[in-house]
Each structure stands twice: as C-alpha cells, then as structure tokens.
Amino acid sequence: MSDPPHRRRAHASSSDLERYAGLFAERTRVMRSSAMRDLMAITARPEVISLAGGLPDTSTFPPQTFAAQMTRIAQESAAEALQYGPTEGFRETVDCIVEVMGAEGMLPDPDDVIVTTGGQQAIDLICKALVDPGDAVICEAPTYPGAIPVFCSYQAETIQIECDAEGMRIAELEDTLERLEVEGRRPKLIYSVPTFQNPAGVTMSLERRRRLVELARQRELLVVEDNPYGLLRFGGEALPPLYQLDGGDFVLYIGTFSKILSPGIRLGWAVAPPPVMEKVVLGKQASDLCTSTLTQYFVREYFAEGRWREYIASLGDIYRSRRDAMVEALGRYFPPQASWTEPEGGLFIWATLPPYIDTSDLLARALREDVAFVPGQAAYVDGRGRNSMRLNFSAGDEDEIREGIRRIGKAIEAQVELYGALTNSATSAPAPAKESDMDSPALPRPGVESEKDGGDVLPFRKAGGA
Amino acid sequence: MLKGGRSLERGVSLRSGARVEDALERLGHEVLPLEADGEMVKHLAAERPDVAFVAMHGSGGEDGTAQELLEILGIPFTGPGVAACGRCMDKVQAKHGFRAAGVPTPDWFAFNETAFRELGAADALGGLEERLGFPLVVKPSRGGSALGIKFAESWFDVPEALVSAFSYDDRVLLERFVDGRELAVSVLGDEPLPVVEAIPQSGDLYDFEARYEIGRTSFVCPAELSGGETAAVTAAALGAYAALGCSGFSRVDLILAADGPQVLEVNAIPGLTDTSLLPQAAEAAGMTFEDLVAKILELAVDGDQSSRSGDAGRATRGARSSA
DSSP, X not given: OOSOOOOOOOOOOHHHHHHHHHHSOGGGGTOOOOHHHHHHHHTTSTTOEEOOOOOOOGGGSOHHHHHHXXXXXXXXXXXXXXXXOOTTOOHHHHHHHHXXXXXXXXXXXXXXEEXXXXXXXXXXXXXXXXXXXXXXXXXXXXXXXXXXXXXXXTTOEEEEEEEETTEEOHHHHHHXXXXXXXXXXXXXXXXXXXXXXXXXXXXXXXXXXXXXXXXHHHHTOOEEEEOSSTTOBOSSOOOOOHHHHHOSSSEEEEEESTTTTOSTTOOEEEEOOHHHHHHHHHHHHHHHSSOOHHHHHHHHHHHHHTOHHHHHHHHHHHHHHHHHHHHHHHHHHSXXXXXXXXXXXXXXXEEEOOTTOOHHHHHHHHHHTTEEOXXXXXXXXXXXXXXXXXXXXXXXXXXXXXXXXXXXXXXXXHHHHHHHHHHHSOTTSOOOOOTTOTTOTTSOOTTOOOOTTOSOBSOOEETTOO | OEEOOSSTTHHHHHHHHHHHHHHHHHTTOOOOOEESSTTHHHHHHHHOXXXXXXXXXXXXXXXXXXXXXXXXXXXXXXXXXXXXXXXXXXXXXXXXXXXHTTOOOOOEEEEEHHXXXXXXXXXXXXXXXXXXXXXXXXXXXXXOTTTXXXXXXXXXXXXXXXXXXXXXXXXXXXXXXXXXXXXXXXXXXXXXXXXXEEEESSSSSOOHHHHHSTTTEEEESSOOOOHHHHHHHHHHXXXXXXXXXXXXXXXXXXXXXXXXXXXXXXXXXXXXXXXXXXXXXXXXXXXXXXXXXXXHHHHHHTOOGGGSTTOTTOOOOOOOTTO
C-alpha cells in the first residue's frame, strides 16, 4: 500500500463552497495562483530535470559543521534557543547582518535592522506598512515572480518598467512617474532587484543606480532594494548597492541568508529608517511575533566561526562553472532565433524565444521530455513574457544542466520547425509577422528602440553571438 | 481509489481523489488509496479490491488505459468503459461520433502534426476562413481542462495557436467558434442531472485557472433556462453520452447558441473537486456528495453491461458485502 489509510479533514460540499466563496476577502479575488502550479506539480517527479526552481545548492555545506553548531546550541543555550525572541530579532543576529552588508560596502545603523522570516516576509511587511488597495507599486519587467503575489494580496496596482542589459529603464520610469503625477498619484514604492536580477539575471548600471536614487530623493519616493544575490558575484566589477548610494533615507533594503547560507533557516532582514521601521515592527508582531530563535542561534554560531566569506566564495566558484555550462549548452542547443542573458552572478538566466512560442505551452512539451523551467509569464502581471523563460543554474550540476538545456532545445526545435512548416507554405494566408506585437517586449526590436536609455530590451546576447 | 498519474491534470486528480476518499470512508468502505504509478498493477493484483474508483483525469486514466488494465485484472471500476473513455478523450473521434449520431457539434477540421511537417497541410488552411470563419478555436484533440486552447481572431493568430495546441497532442482541431452560454450536463447512469451554467468572472475564456480556483467562476445550477431550452440541451447531452457509449457517469459540455445547443465534448471522468460541476449538479438534484459517490459505486458494481457497448469482457464480479 503506497498510502496508509488515515483520517482526513472532511472536504466541503458544493453548498459549503458557495458559503466559503461568500466569505472570502475582496483581496483573494486578485491573489494569483495558476495553471502553472498544476504543471509544476509534475516537475516534482524524480526523473524530471528541473531548471525551474531558485534553489541554492545546500549540499556543499559541511554536515559536520552543521552538527557541531547545533550540538553546541543544544548543550549551551537550549532553553534560550527554544524560547521566543524579540520581534526585531537578536542583536547578535543583527551584528551578523551588519557584517554581511559591510562586505558590500554598506554601513547600516543596527537599530534600523529587523530580522525577518526570509526576505519574502520583508517584502510582505514593507507592503503591509505602505500599500493601501489601489496604490501604485512600481517594479521591473520582468520582476521577481514571488513579489507579484505580495503586491496582489495588498491589492496594489502593479506597474512594470522594462529592463534591458543595464537593468530597469530609468527614462521609462520617469515617464511613468510623470504620467502618475498628472493623474494625481504617487507610487508607494519602487521595487527593484538591481543586482543579478531574478528572473532576468541583469545588473543595473552605476549610472542608472545613481539616477534612481536621485529620483527617489527628489520626489521623496521609497525604493525597495531587494538584494539576495549581491555577494554571489563571479565576474565583473561589484557595483555599490542603492542603499549605499542613498545612505538609507529613501532606499529600504532587503537581504537574506537564503542564498549565502541556507533558505531552510528562513532568515532574512529589512533595513528602514526609524519611522518606517516602527510600522514594520508592528506588522511583524501581528504576523508571527518573532523570527525563529533557533535558526538565529545557528547563524550566530556560524558567523562566530568566521568562515562565512570562504563559503560564499566556494559557492561562487560552483555557480560560475554551472553558469558557464548553461551558457555553453544554450549556444549549442537553442535555435538561432533564441537569445539569453549572461549574468555575472546570481542564479538565473533569462531566455527569450521567437514571439510565436508560448512558453507555458512549451512547458507541456518539455515535461514530456522530463525537463522543467519557469514560463516567463510568471514574472509579469499583465500576460507579457509569454515567449520567455527563467532558467536556474544553481540547483543542478553541469551534466544535469547540459542535459536539461538539450531537452528544452529539442522541444523548442519542434515548435520552430512546426511554425516554419505552417508559415512558409501558407501562401493563401498573410504571413503572420507581428512587427507591432507589443506582447513580446522582451525581444530585441531593431528600429523600435528610440528609448533614450539605449540598447535592446532584454535579452542582449544572441544565440551564436560572441 | 486510483488517483494521480502523470497527466497534466495530476493535481486535479489528487484533489478529486482526496474528496472521494473521504466520502467513501464516511460511507463505511475500506479505502485503499493507490497512486497511479509503476506499482499500481502490482498493488491491485495483490489487494484484489471489490471495485476500483477511478478518479484520474487526462491521459493514462481518462483515456481507457487504466480501465483496460482493470479489465485484465477482472476488477469492476467506476465510470465509462475502455472504448467510451477512448472516444471521449479524443475530441476529434468524439465529434465524429456526435455527427454520426446526429448530435449537433460545431464544424471543425483536424490535423496531425505530420500533416504540416510532411504533407504541406498549411496550404489547406486557406479553406478555413470560408468553411469555419473567424474567430475560431484551436484545441489539442486529447487534453483536458482548457490547457492549450487558443482563440484565433484572424489569420495572424492561427500558426501560433497551432504551435501551442501541438504542445499537448500531435493532433489538433480547429473548430468554429460558437458564441453562447457555457453549459454542462452531467449524466449519472442514464439520468441527466440539472444543467449547470458556468459564468467566468474575468477574461473571455473559461480557462484552466478559473475552473479550479474557488471564486473565479460563478456557477448557476440549475441554469436559468426555459422548458424548451432545457429539453433541447438535455436531449443533446443524452445523445452525446449515448453516441460515445458512456456508462456510469460522465459530463457533457455544450454551448447554448441562439440556434440551439452545440456539444463541445464529453468528459469521461469529470472532476470531483470542490469546484467541479458534477458534484454541484448532483447537489441541485438533492444528492449529497456521499449520495453521489454511493451511486457511482453502485453503477460500477452492478453496472448495466448492455450500455457498455464495445467493451467486451467487462468484469462482472460482484462486490463483497463490505460495501
């Protein structure tokens, strides 16, 4: 018997269903779930190579270190580690956070820091403190897929600003702010992942960082800098975080231990000026009182050991090699019409296919080949991104990555060939060239680029290109 | 209780399965939940259940595959037999069945992927506008829950829609778009249940997400129809059910257009989740979910073999009295 029989909570009858439906809060109507959830359920099959997740590789963390630290906590601090802690987090945890931020040139006041249950909770708490239903929230296009449900659950109107190789297009942002001002509106926050962006893998240029910070200051707007990947750089020059450029007046900062240590410990943080922090702390009290005490003790022990920088460097080496394997495989197995980003850090590559391929449907074909990715649509609120996909290179080893990309390439090739067969000989029908199709903004559109920021929108590297 | 499987509708199946399991337990049955995987036949052969409740959707479970195995093992099962499942699963086959039986269904053309790749079928698409008109609906022939279904407003959309549909199956159909009310008639045994109308709250298509998210679609049951409309819709549904040789239970999806009902498809094993239409229809007929499950089980155990035309050798082993 694969499943032992057990008692289960009674399920709703359809009249109950109607009753529940009548009880749901208005915000649940805009909370997004998706068909993708069902498709993703299939990716859990062991034979599937999943390039869909955003998982760091935790297998390289030495089990002996983990055992020694947890043992020490049990022996020396069991009662405290099993107790509630302060809502803001332990001062010792905050000291570790200040150390991590210092590694990227930031010097936050420890009093401005709150320890959260992952970076995800920091996004939630900031929105909880700032966003009323109908408020405008600005983010990148594409944006972190996990931020969208947060914006939706606070009933924000999410406005997405196009990205190119230098990150968010600030000129477009300015235009949008002007337009909103004409409507008498001011966005509550501008959410950005400026470094090794999820999902696009691009990094905002220094010039744009400066302009964004300047804009926030001039207009007294809050920028939320989400920086989970900044320390996972394996190429190029490090750029100052927005928080450092601004000094922390108009930039709220979100960090996490998820990608540099472990996502399982659910430890992240937010940095905000005192008036904002006060509201964030109240919000956190209502949400979960405090972040896990036990895992805060773990981080304290881990940092006391003093080898955290080495560990991050070792992760960087692993991910660099995996990125190289993915980029190489993309060049070999993706068709010439495809293009993709080549990140200098982080976990993701963003690939864009010809506009006639819907990657949600492609996923169905890819799953028959036992491979999965995240369809680009997940990173947009408005149905854009249909011909794009997010590919993760941190979770699997080089062989898995190559094989995964080979299988996706095979599925794409089938689509491309079919489309060719459908259009080349369809002489009786007009050729379906969609020059004016705004549904595929992530594709380079030569001749349409009057944007003063310059350069193609995402992505910027063509298949077979140098 | 067979559930899960590898189809794209696996998640829906697990939800259907969980709900039915509860009902079966409350009815006093001993339930053996079985994930449809490589061990399924081994477990079935070892456990010899009195009856198999099939709550699988999509390929593998709703297309007759699992049913065929159950026949070989001599285990009675719920829902339609092998041949009917096969006909329901393949929309093109089903539509031929409707046409042959005089059941109204929208005009269509069907193509295999090889027809485009090797036979230059694209040249035949020119006839579409004249024969079907725009907009038209492009669907994978085998697939459920609206996955891969696209509207083509004009020529420009057709190749892209075909590429999407061919992601799910190597055969697709292009169907005349029929504007009207979206209705579903569930048939239990040979009795039609009250008509359900599905009214999507957003978007122009009753899509996968709307189908399984509470609150995304509103349902009216019984649908507000005139006596004549109800009669026409029910007659079309029963005609479709019979045309494909269904038995036990199934759900017929139709559009009620200005000039009468048009049958789109028959779901051999409709969803039994919290948001599914069959349980709602049963409730409108005064049945609880347990009543519905008990009835489905009863139909399986002493099933009317004559209605399973084409299903030779259907097991007739009676249930032991544990039921």
